[in-house]
Amino acid sequence: MEASMSSEEDAGKDYEDGMDYDNGENGRESFELEDPMEDLSLIRPPRPKRAKSGDSQDGTAGESNEDEEEEDEEEEESTIEHSKLNESGPAPLSNADGLINVGSDYQAVIDQTVAKKVPLKRDAGIDRDEPIWENPDGIDDNKLLQYIGEATGRFRVPIDRSLYILKGLNFDFEDAIKEVEKRRELFDYWSTEETSLFSNCYFHFGKKFKKIQVAMPHRSLGSIIQFYYNTKKRNNYKTIVDSRWNDADEFDHLNDEIKKMSKVVSGTCENCKRKCDVLIYNKPMDRHECRACVLYFRIMRVPRPTRTRSCSERREKPVCPEYMKKYVLNYEMLNLPADGKAAERLHLKVKTVDDDDECMIIDDDPIRRPSEPYLVETTEDEDPYDANTCRMTRDIMGETALKVYENLKNHSVKSIQLVWRKKQNRSMEECELLNEEARNRIMGADRMQKRVNVGTVEKWKKEMLELRHRQERRKPNDEPDSQSAGTRSGKIRHDFHWSDEEKRNVVKCFHWYKDDFEAIAEVMGSKTQDQIRIFYKNNEDLITKSIKKYRHAIASSLPTNR
């Protein structure tokens, strides 16, 4: 330290000898922090505290000869900065003295050894980057330019992304352009509402993008800033903005207003239907809205369009909703090539049909056989049927088939191909199997019907009829009952005692059937006619009274109620 100081003074002397620098005298020895302060302040002209922004003024003044129309705005900015700085009072002087400090607090720590230069061993250590593009030797330069031209011109995909796609696809131009084509719709699109909202916000808040974002929370800050830069020169925002920026910040003003408005804690915004912590009562609209919606209303004087939200949603990856997933899976599964396992999937038992003799192919029917010119030998190629690779199915309604049918009408085709096949997928396979199964069952039922003799059926019918008659005959007396028990004589005897419930029931029966004891016994089931008759005799007075009362009640209630 000592040594270096002295030598530095030497250098300083050398320097001062011939040169006449303004600050040459300042003697800013890097290490003489203990220099008497008064000396410094005497010699050194007061260094601008905020040198960098101070320079900006000089800078703009000095270079106004170039591109003046653009410079206006920038000049404005720098003056604003100044006014702001002046307002904020003395700036912290952390670095205004401009010293190079020495000490462990300032210097970087350097490992004083160095790896021996072994060039071949240098691949050790991690990569700190992700390759986006490399230009391989031997790539067709014209093709590359053509590819980039198409990707950027036709599909509006940025160059670097196009390059990345090309690299990812192993420099295959055709694949890459297909891939590029798929990405076309991924553009960061700004709707007209958003654009006008941005302009309005810009008018009110200036370039305080964080505040603008409060009014459009569905946009990221980066997206807003990029939009500003992309449209800056075209929309000429300068013209929208007057010079009010620096004095009053409209945002804070609006924010204060909103703060004063009545609030409700948490709920769903009645405008955009989103949940938020604080709801604010929007008086003109007479409803509670979230901050963004209220702010939008204050700025634009119309309710915030709810669909602005969809913009951010559109940018997300489309995701299959949960409830649809099984259908999609099912669809995918059914679309796979057939594998011959349809029966397993449907849990059906496949009857392995022996080469039965029921089905007979009549090949040599002279009438059905087409005449010579219509016969066509189909080769394997024309009618590929390879059981091992994929199953094929007949395709009667296919395009070629229909065309042939059509041509057939016009007699323009001489030969008829009788079978067309197309690749079978699982759903076809299953359909086929289900059809087969249905056919089998119908046939089974048919066979069963045929096997049974008509005479036996008639006999069964007779028996059934007899049984039914017998049952009907027995019904009134012999109906089994839980409360009765058969006696040895075969007669059914009912309990003599009347339970409360039976009494209630029997009174009701008297109301309805008067003294038709047979009907009552049938309804009651648990008492014989005689028992009921005895009960009636015993309580005749009460019962007739009750019947009268009941009738009266009905007579009086009917007209009034209706």
Next chain:
Amino acid sequence: MSGTVQEHGKRRVAYYYDSNIGNYYYGQGHVMKPHRIRMTHHLVLNYGLYRNLEIFRPFPASFDDMTRFHTDEYMTFLKSANPDNLKSFNKQMLKFNVGEDCPLFDGLYEFCQLSSGGSLAAATKLNKQKVDIAINWMGGLHHAKKSEASGFCYTNDIVLGILELLKYHKRVLYVDIDVHHGDGVEEAFYTTDRVMTVSFHKYGDFFPGTGDLKDIGAGKGKLYSVNVPLRDGITDSAYQSIFKPVMTKVMERFDPCAVVLQCGADSLNGDRLGPFNLTLKGHGECARFFRSYNVPLMMVGGGGYTPRNVARCWTYETSIAVNKEVPNELPYNDYFEYFGPNYRLHIEASNAANENNPEMLTKLQADVIANLEKLTFVPSVQMRPIPDDAFPNQNDETAIIDAAHPDKRLPSEVTDRMVQDDGDFYDGEREGDDRRNENNAKRAAEFDSDDGATEKRPKTE
């Protein structure tokens, strides 16, 4: 190695960019606009320079990466502070100089991660000798100190990059052609002889106030900090008249193993902050100078406060790195309107007075070179053998080529690396046809998914 001039040799060039960088915004009225990097990127691509570049997206630097230089406390603050909670950080904002020049904006930490990540990735790539030149226009934030933000810079990606380079390179040269003094980098390496910092800048009543000719380093690093203080209005020819002799001397005396060039574009004419009068040609000449040396070169961005000129300058310098001429007419691109009214690449110098008279420059040059002459020897570093990798390294191209079976094709990662010299007529591995294009059956299975790529069918698994 030094002085090996191969003017027309082919260089492999890596270019680092992250598409998010343009969406960071320092605040209303702030002159620093990361958007300029996006404008540069669009120009570079639309000029077709990708045909000579390898493009990479760097991984963001991690907290640990950045604390290799910066203090934990400072990085913790940058990580946790944001515009919504800045009231609770009042004290620290004063301490770390955040809030005025260096405002606390949204995504600040991510911004730092991207710019630092780019330079770290570039340095790693150079270390591995995969490329000869690595470009990171997102970096170059040369004012940031160990535990302090300064001059629109929060984390010093250059220092981090140089520290990474020092792992494999004995001596690293840092050259700064920003109009401001590269104080952050100079301070970080003020006391070491392994890094020489050379800065050409405006000096005198100008931010950051450092960079006097007398500041030459301290301790072991004495004479290893070189400052060339200049005055307003310097022109292309005047600048080169001092840049070339000084840098030639530096290359001769210091003999760097790697060079980091900070291409701050605020030294151009028409910059909002810088009072110099350079055009792209004079500025780009510095890049051309280092390209002619056969040393690994890392080019980083830096200042530049008239975005359209920054984009022009860095695009031009990218074209210099790949040694391709680009036409003066700008290609159409997303930000074409920014380049009005003439829509040309090159800018004209103004007729502002050059306050640097030739005598003064001659004297200055003599002083600087006198200091450099004192460097009598090339500093040496203790060598340490690296332990062998646990597994034999498969990426070792030369070994594979040597051991290759003569009748079998080399793996594609090796053939991809084989660079055929422009003037070479020897038929290489890919003679006659591009076999890879025929190989349709082998396709990459999947694509980048975070860019929102839709798939043909909805995903169901």
